[in-house]
Amino acid sequence: MIAFTDIVGMDLAKQALMLLAVDSELGGVVIPSAVGSGKSTIARAFAGILPEGTPFVELPLNVTEDRLIGGVDLEATLATGVRVVQHGVLSKAHGGVLYVDSISLLDSSAVSHIMDAISRGEVLVEREGLSEVHPAKFMLVGTYDPTDGEVRMGLLDRIGIIVPFTAQNDYRARKKIVNMVLGKRDAEDTRDELNMLTGLIQAAKEQLPHVSITNEQLQALIQTAISLGVEGNRVDIFTVRAALASAALAQRSDVEEEDMKLAIKLVLIPRATRMPEREAASDDMPPQEEPPPEDETESEDEESPADTPDADAEEEQEETPDMIEELMMDAIEMELPDNILNISLASKKKTTTGSRGEALNNRRGRFVRAQPGEMRTNKVALIPTLISAAPWQETRRRDKKMAGRAKTALLITKDDVKIKRFRDKSGTLFIFMVDASGSMALNRMRQAKGAVASLLQNAYVHRDQVALISFRGKQAQVLLPPSQSVDRAKRELDVLPTGGGTPLASALYLGWETAKQARTKGISQIMFVLITDGRGNIGLQATFDPNAEKAPKEELEKEIEALSLSIQADGVAAIVIDTQMNYLSRGEAPKLAQKLGGRYFYLPNAKAEQIVEAALSF
């Protein structure tokens, strides 16, 4: 195994894990990075810098509820006739590390249980006649590949540190370095280095209670969280803890600027939902909220705030806005891409859907739990049935003996029968693609919104999800990621810009991407609902390169055709709804429908219900 100290690169991830080693109350570290970049190596190496004997439990992705939370141990129960409790994975990680590789692929019910365990620090086992509380305070280390989809925000909210995802992790380069380094060094060096590091962490742990943070620093950190639009108040505590741990690692008793920067980088920025303004903010980001109140007149620059004592808080407060801005910007600019929203998970959360696409059912999907039920119409879960029958054998035998029955048979009654429940991500994902270009856009948009809303009204029953993509100007845009939440749809659909060119190809491409992502989450039925006249006039090239020449018409058609074929080959159903008045139409929409292998509907002045009907009829 590669030791923590032998890993080259991934400095932020290493820093993050060290902070966690110093203060386990940070909850955990999530490391997004590309395949093969050594993310799991570093996570496993983390165990090596923790005190000896610290549990390190790896969570398999296909874990059942039973294994996760704990339950009855069948073997021991059968052997003893007394119910024997088996601790779940969560409580086995107590006092140590719970490691989840590919955490974004974790089943949503498992995520819920992990969230619950984190917030309680224990697992409540109220299952199969057991009622117990197992301690389960653990550090969660999760790694994942962002192309697999994102981690549920609720879970991220309970994990202190999220290492910003940067493209710098070229695994080939690093592999080479690792090999090179490994070749040269001997085991003794490694051991010495590891010992030094663990010593450092131990010292930092002892230092931690003696580190103090000033009022102004607290305010600055919180102001930064607000400016970045971070949701919730829990994150403030993580930010402060991270800063304190960083100071402790440096054996200081005061928090300094660098600690705050690190905390901002590792805790706040990955949760940013908006870009704070400084220089001319990037083009299409609407200005959201005034950053810090700038009522200050004189500006003292370059005074290290950490050196000023806690006294005179009033005076110091005035100084904070400047300081924060500096801090924040420094942290943001350092080695991170220009646009923080590219690295922020929060802004990308649009792809997470929570559990809504999933439904427990009795027939198909992944087996998650057994529960009492009707034997004839369901699949019987044999082992849980035996578990529930096992302890009763003696009593029942006594009963039966009186009734003059054989003693040897295994006595199973109707009450014992447990049926299998499966979790299946069922339902259909409807991806609405609405042409928001030109003059009729407003009308089309309204229809689409109505249709989305109306579908969502019934989403609970059908487990359907809806996404909305609008296309106008240079490129298409996901307005509403796959969702079942009426609340969210409402919020995201409130403002819809219209007008400009028709980047149809971009819309198809984006829709296809969305569909592919949904597939990895187990949604198999996907339908495109295109509301357009089918006349695309902006090519994909223009989407990626704003300075590109306008592509000729033939090329545009070829693009669309190629995309349509791929989409069709992927088994995505499609309908095209043309709402344009007939005399304007030149037959592009029916052609588009044909290319996609879908149906064409001509519904001028369509009502939202008609669109829904068309979508559902297919």
Add this chain to the structure above:
Amino acid sequence: MILKVHRLKVSTKRSIMTQTETAAKKSAAKKTVAEKVKADATVTTTPEPKKAVKSAAKKKSGLAFPFTAIVGQEEMKLSLILNIIDPRIGGVLVMGHRGTGKSTTVRALAEVLPFIERVEGDTYNRTLEQYLEAEDGKKGSKPLDPRSIKTEQIPVPVVDLPLGATEDRVCGTIDIEQALTSGVKAFEPGLLAQANRGFLYIDEVNLLDDHLVDVLLDVAASGKNVVEREGISIRHPARFVLVGSGNPEEGELRPQLLDRFGLHARIITILDIAKRVEIVKRRREFDDDPDAFMKKYNREQQKLQKKIQQAKDLLPEVSMTDSVLTDIARLCMNLGIDGHRGELTITRTAFAHAAFRGEKVVTMKHVQEIAGLCLRHRLRKDPLETLDAGEKIDRELAKVLGEAEAV
């Protein structure tokens, strides 16, 4: 606090252990398997010492953050308090942003709850009257002498229903160990029994499994839990205040369940820096030394607890004029709320609110302050509506008030 409840339960159980142990043994011996337990009979009537000890070992939760130390989120705190004052309000659903202290607040609630009287050691927390009604006059048993039954004071129970709970633990089942060791088919009450006359809390309620939602809806509607297993049938009271919390972005709540909640509190990220600094400071203080922190808030906690008890006592004396009632009805009508649950909830909540403020007459001012809580989730959902539910209610309220004043 949950800790406190259990500790208390345990100690009471222990104290009666010696008295009842012999009796329990005797009765256990008497009830042989051959003696079929009659349907509809409540089986466990004697508290069972062994289990009490078990529960002492298992429930060891840390100290809960004190309720009075929670900064902001007044809407949620008020809804919880009003539900303590009058449990008939029907519970509260707390929905809002992540990391805003939803579950912290609910778990803190237990510390400020008043006491209720129950029959000593009764697993269903029944009052003496309820106990007699259910237990007396059973076939084959001697009539109970009310004077021989002791009662005790316990804090209103708060029971946590985890998402992973299975049906048998929620509803209760047959106690296997007892069945094995003594051959007695005794009912082992579930979470619903523990929650009787108390609070049942479900975190992430919008993620609760459908079949558990079914159970809850059933029990909430009837106030009774019925379990049939191994040839016996148990029916016990299960009236509780349902408290749920969750983040709406993680999923919608089933409409029928939504309708069950009396109040709907919304909670958002606090944006005030001073408040947030205070939150961080208090949290750190608590984490550093929980005991000292608890001590610091002890007086305020007791003050609030007393205030709640006073409001509870005052509640029967609170009255409402017909004109206020008319205004409430008009408000609900204008908002197009189906059924009468809206009016009923507003009225009860307004009564409790007045009582909490120490006032004996409900005015429209009280109504105004709680109308949003009561009605927010009862408006018909129109996804195209840009107006927030709260604003809509305020607007209609203003209209009603305007009319009322003009007349």
